[in-house]
Amino acid sequence: MPDFFRRFVVAPPARAGDAVVFAARAVREAFRPPFELRETARQLYEIGWLSVPLIAAAGFAVGIVLSMHTRASLQRFGAEALIPAALTLALVRETGPLVVGLLVSGRVGAGVGAELGAMKVTEQVDALEASAVDSFKFLVVTRMVACVVAMPILTTVMNFTGIVGGWVAETAISGMGFRTYFEAAFSIVQFTDYLPGTLKTTVFGFIIAITASYLGLRTSHGTQGVGRSATRSVVLASMLMIAANVVLVRLIFFVFPETAE
Amino acid sequence: MSGEVVPIRLERVRKRFGRLKVLDDVSLDMPRGEATVVLGRSGTGKSVMLRHIVGLMAPDSGRVLVLGQDLTRLSPPALAAVRRQVGFLFQNAALFDSLTVGENVAFPLRRHTRLPEPEVRARAQDKLALVGLARDYEKMPAALSGGMRKRAGLARAMALDPAILLVDEPSAGLDPITSEEIDDLLVRVKEELGTTLVVVTHNIPSARRIGDTLVFLYEGRVLERGDAARLERSGHPIVRQFLASEAGG
Ligand SMILES: Nc1ncnc2c1ncn2[C@@H]1O[C@H](COP(=O)(O)OP(=O)(O)OP(=O)(O)O)[C@@H](O)[C@H]1O
Numbered sequence: 191m192p193d194f195f196r197r198f199v200v201a202p203p204a205r206a207g208d209a210v211v212f213a214a215r216a217v218r219e220a221f222r223p224p225f226e227l228r229e230t231a232r233q234l235y236e237i238g239w240l241s242v243p244l245i246a247a248a249g250f251a252v253g254i255v256l257s258m259h260t261r262a263s264l265q266r267f268g269a270e271a272l273i274p275a276a277l278t279l280a281l282v283r284e285t286g287p288l289v290v291g292l293l294v295s296g297r298v299g300a301g302v303g304a305e306l307g308a309m310k311v312t313e314q315v316d317a318l319e320a321s322a323v324d325s326f327k328f329l330v331v332t333r334m335v336a337c338v339v340a341m342p343i344l345t346t347v348m349n350f351t352g353i354v355g356g357w358v359a360e361t362a363i364s365g366m367g368f369r370t371y372f373e374a375a376f377s378i379v380q381f382t383d384y385l386p387g388t389l390k391t392t393v394f395g396f397i398i399a400i401t402a403s404y405l406g407l408r409t410s411h412g413t414q415g416v417g418r419s420a421t422r423s424v425v426l427a428s429m430l431m432i433a434a435n436v437v438l439v440r441l442i443f444f445v446f447p448e449t450a451e
Numbered sequence: 452m453s454g455e456v457v458p459i460r461l462e463r464v465r466k467r468f469g470r471l472k473v474l475d476d477v478s479l480d481m482p483r484g485e486a487t488v489v490l491g492r493s494g495t496g497k498s499v500m501l502r503h504i505v506g507l508m509a510p511d512s513g514r515v516l517v518l519g520q521d522l523t524r525l526s527p528p529a530l531a532a533v534r535r536q537v538g539f540l541f542q543n544a545a546l547f548d549s550l551t552v553g554e555n556v557a558f559p560l561r562r563h564t565r566l567p568e569p570e571v572r573a574r575a576q577d578k579l580a581l582v583g584l585a586r587d588y589e590k591m592p593a594a595l596s597g598g599m600r601k602r603a604g605l606a607r608a609m610a611l612d613p614a615i616l617l618v619d620e621p622s623a624g625l626d627p628i629t630s631e632e633i634d635d636l637l638v639r640v641k642e643e644l645g646t647t648l649v650v651v652t653h654n655i656p657s658a659r660r661i662g663d664t665l666v667f668l669y670e671g672r673v674l675e676r677g678d679a680a681r682l683e684r685s686g687h688p689i690v691r692q693f694l695a696s697e698a699g700g
């Protein structure tokens with residue numbers, strides 16, 4: 191019974207508290223020199239650049255699907271002319287950011303969770319410390335910064351390939367030119383539609399990097415623990431991200447009331 | 452004063468993991484420029500002791516002084532400054548597996564010196580040559596044998612020519628000839644650079660070759676310390692048995 195009490199009543203809030211302290215430390219350390227620029231650049235490449243093919247391909251496919259749905263809906267009202275704008279609006283405001291968030295929590299969450307987990311159990315994290323390197327800065331802060339910077343860029347990539355995908359689906363049916371499509375798309379969509387949705391992905395990036403780093407560095411129990419950390423990182427990062435999204439959407443409507451109209 | 456600071460001093464160090472007492476009131480001085488060999492059965496806390504000396508573990512009570520500084524009271528930058536003067540070979544080598552063998556050795560040089568790139572490579576190459584891995588700079592750690600990984604780890608630990616070199620089982624996984632070569636290397640490093648050495652080993656012939664002082668740990672305590680002759684005459688049967696049983700093989 192006391193064991194049950196410890197595992198399910200005391201431990202979870204204690205761990206959550208520990209994780210919050212971890213996250214706060216990452217933010218604080220990010221602004222404190224020395225900055226690990228080389229390693230941050232390497233992580234930007236790993237996390238950002240290497241995600242581009244996945245994001246671009248997914249964006250294209252999402253664009254096609256969205257186009258088919260918007261067409262089906264808008265045809266009923268005889269409003270086919272609005273298809274490009276409706277698609278772009280749905281994409282840049284919510285679909286793009288959310289899909290990028292989920293894809294990155296899969297790819298990067300698992301990658302970082304497993305990599306740091308393996309480094310932890312093979313004592314490479316200790317080896318960093320013993321070499322007089324601040325392992326937290328070197329491993330966690332660099333990944334966090336890379337993720338936060340990469341997310342809005344990846345979202346922009348997805349938005350763009352999504353619009354291209356939408357146009358491909360459209361032109362297959364109506365033969366519309368890309369320019370016409372693009373202009374129709376941005377006749378209604380404003381910068382205030384694009385900006386908040388894209389910026390909120392920095393928060394997603396923060397959540398993903400911190401969750402995966404935290405679980406990775408707390409890995410124990412050898413190889414099995416590494417696998418578990420990777421899985422948990424993906425699950426927890428996506429859940430936290432989706433939950434945070436609810437709050438963020440609310441917040442955006444509050445800060446940019448015009449987007450709620 | 453600073454000339455007389457003992458490089459490594461453990462004062463009444465205690466450490467436990469849950470109910471397991473690993474270090475139980477250990478006090479030790481390791482003199483400058485000497486090699487201290489730590490002996491003891493598997494699981495007696497030899498690696499735990501080394502981890503205390505680089506501050507990877509903190510004692511539950513007692514003090515660990517390295518180069519005159521109490522590690523438990525140092526700020527992170529001050530601790531890092533001490534660690535730059537300490538080389539550490541982990542029992543499992545702990546090479547960074549995303550870097551090549553040569554880049555592992557170059558890592559401390561890149562971090563802590565302003566040497567130009569060719570010089571960094573040349574030094575890393577030199578250290579690799581010392582441990583017999585001159586031709587393995589570009590290999591990945593996963594492509595090395597256990598003994599090679601150990602030697603690469605030793606090259607990395609020596610990269611900055613540290614004042615203190617901590618070595619956890621250098622000869623594990625090595626054939627007798629290579630093992631002897633590594634022993635000679637350690638003795639040479641000590642004599643030429645005045646490095647203070649702490650070597651954990653199960654290899655008794657090697658302990659005799661390297662050690663100025665042998666320390667025998669048993670159940671968390673220092674059971675005996677002194678030169679090899681002194682340990683052979685020890686009043687503790689366990690110590691004598693340990694020396695006798697592993698001396699032949
Ligand atoms: N991080 C840790 N958490 C819990 N127990 C630990 C930890 N590190 C070491 N121990 C325990 O401390 C004891 C001493 O471990 P240590 O690794 O120092 O042994 P050792 O003397 O180096 O043995 P070997 O010769 O096999 O390497 C062991 O019983 C081990 O289980």
Ligand SMILES: [Mg+2]
Nearest residue numbers: 497498542619
């Ligand atoms: Mg050990």
